[in-house]
Amino acid sequence: GYTNASLEGMRKTVQAWTAWRNYGLQTGDFKEAYKFISKNFTDEQKTYDFDTRLYKKGGWIVGGDVHGYEFHGEPINHGGGKYKWKFFMAWPHLIYIEADGEHYKEVVNKDYENNWYMMTLHHDGNRWLIDSVEFLDMKGEKNEE
Structure with a gap:
């Protein structure tokens, strides 16, 4: 299972989290997603809360089901039980729609190729926890997500 302190356990954790x-x-x-992130991953907690x-x-999100996560290479051991793993996140757009159906905010992925991220995670003795996900700026631009 994904609680194992192994690379396979890490893979299963990441798959379950996505x-x-x-x-x-x-x-x-x-x-359920909360169970996979560490208490220090406050940016992700804020996203979930929002x-x-x-x-x-009464609002909703359009496009939330089309986030694809493509992990590349093997996770890199950074010592002290911490690992980093590079991934590409495929997503076309998200639309946040308020309950009235009239007010919305659309976030468009303007540069599909510039969606590389680095995940940091560790095993706490019981399970894998995701500590952070950082945007890897491949072109010197800011990502709007």
Whole structure:
């Protein structure tokens, strides 16, 4: 399983997290996705909280189900139980729609090729936890997601 302190356990954790994160984007329910992130990964927690509030107010997100995560190469051991793993996130756009259906914010992926990220994670003795996900600026531009 994904609790094993092995590379296979890490892979299964990452696969489960991406599935539960996409589920949360579609439903506003990030309860399962929360289980895969460390308490220090506050940016991700803020994203979950924002999206959850949108759904609770009657709003919704279009495009949340089309986030594809393509992990490349093997995870790199950085010592002290920390690993980094590079991945490409494929996504065309997201539309955040308020409950009234009239007010919305669209976030468009303007440069599809510039979507590389680095995930940092560790095993806490019981399970793998994701500590951070950082945008890898390949072209000197800011990512809007």
